[in-house]
Amino acid sequence: MARYLITGIAGFIGSTLAHTLVEQGHDVRGIDNLSTGSLDNLAGIRDKIDFQQMGLQDVAGMKSACEGIDFILHQAALASVPRSVKDPLTSHQSNIDGTLNLLLAARDAKVRRIVYAASSSAYGDQPMQPKQEDMSPLPLSPYAVQKLACEYYIQAFYRTYGLEGICLRYFNIFGPRQAADSPYSGVIAKFTTMMMAGETPTIFGDGLTSRDFNFVDNAVSANLLACLAPSSVATGRVFNIGTGRSHTLNEVYATIAEQLGFTAAPFYGPTRAGDIRHSLADIHRASKELGYHPKAHFHEGLQKTVAWYLAEKEKKAASTL
Numbered sequence: 001m002a003r004y005l006i007t008g009i010a011g012f013i014g015s016t017l018a019h020t021l022v023e024q025g026h027d028v029r030g031i032d033n034l035s036t037g038s039l040d041n042l043a044g045i046r047d048k049i050d051f052q053q054m055g056l057q058d059v060a061g062m063k064s065a066c067e068g069i070d071f072i073l074h075q076a077a078l079a080s081v082p083r084s085v086k087d088p089l090t091s092h093q094s095n096i097d098g099t100l101n102l103l104l105a106a107r108d109a110k111v112r113r114i115v116y117a118a119s120s121s122a123y124g125d126q127p128m129q130p131k132q133e134d135m136s137p138l139p140l141s142p143y144a145v146q147k148l149a150c151e152y153y154i155q156a157f158y159r160t161y162g163l164e165g166i167c168l169r170y171f172n173i174f175g176p177r178q179a180a181d182s183p184y185s186g187v188i189a190k191f192t193t194m195m196m197a198g199e200t201p202t203i204f205g206d207g208l209t210s211r212d213f214n215f216v217d218n219a220v221s222a223n224l225l226a227c228l229a230p231s232s233v234a235t236g237r238v239f240n241i242g243t244g245r246s247h248t249l250n251e252v253y254a255t256i257a258e259q260l261g262f263t264a265a266p267f268y269g270p271t272r273a274g275d276i277r278h279s280l281a282d283i284h285r286a287s288k289e290l291g292y293h294p295k296a297h298f299h300e301g302l303q304k305t306v307a308w309y310l311a312e313k314e315k316k317a318a319s320t321l
């Protein structure tokens, strides 16, 4: 059994990885500063993992977190475009300084490999679709710059120090446990919980903005495959992790509304600064070199997600009786 360190373990994707690895019987250590994550996401596995509340910027903390680790699944970040536009310095410190600190600790502890949660925001608003890894990056927001800079750091750490690394450029990941209560939440989490509360969501722009929405189980499988990939692939290379299909925000709204029996039409608001118009992944490289094949499809993923938010609402209601 391998020993994993998950950064950002109390977040949406980090906690989903943790649940899967614990189920598979692996040793899991996790760190999180709980800036956007929640310990609720670790319910059921909290006593089966080694959790430390700490930030990536904690030098001594990262050193001890990396000791004896085989694989780091690096998910921790302030993961929001609007937040980085409003306060670029805080997200820079968290995302870039924090990642550099983690990489230094990983290098010194001789960790076998780091798998990094990179972002499709690196492509910016280039018209070419689908996005291919060889395209020149064009980051539009401070967040996109930060996520891209960490890819370069991972590549530099391979070339300079021989630390194996793989960058998974996630497209829009959605699923259970995605935070719905912050202004920076993913659109699916937000629409679902608002409609459940009888509130009408606002779509920024005309609703024809499209994204390659990818159910979280597919991102989990990509991380596990990245750990198993041969060393020749783990040279800091970049892989798109999407589905190869895109859906508009109007379509997302209509699908969730139908599942919840919500009949009101959406409100429309102004386009947000730093937002990208269309985003679609070419996943051939990940399929060929990692064996990544997204098994969970959009509608099925959306059904599971909506069902999860409904069940959570019921649980909360029952606990207040």
Ligand SMILES: NC(=O)c1ccc[n+]([C@@H]2O[C@H](COP(=O)([O-])OP(=O)(O)OC[C@H]3O[C@@H](n4cnc5c(N)ncnc54)[C@H](O)[C@@H]3O)[C@@H](O)[C@H]2O)c1
Binding pocket: 007, 008, 009, 010, 011, 012, 013, 014, 031, 032, 033, 034, 035, 036, 037, 038, 054, 055, 056, 057, 074, 075, 076, 077, 078, 079, 080, 094, 095, 098, 117, 118, 119, 120, 147, 169, 170, 171, 172, 173, 174, 179, 186
């Ligand atoms: N969700 C997506 O669609 C998506 C798309 C592209 C890339 N990503 C990347 O995937 C990763 C996980 O995203 P998520 O959606 O699970 O976000 P999330 O906000 O749910 O999880 C991030 C976690 O990191 C923690 N964190 C933030 N800064 C930290 C720091 N400096 N030190 C320690 N912990 C810190 C937060 O408390 C949170 O628990 C992020 O790196 C994000 O940039 C996500």
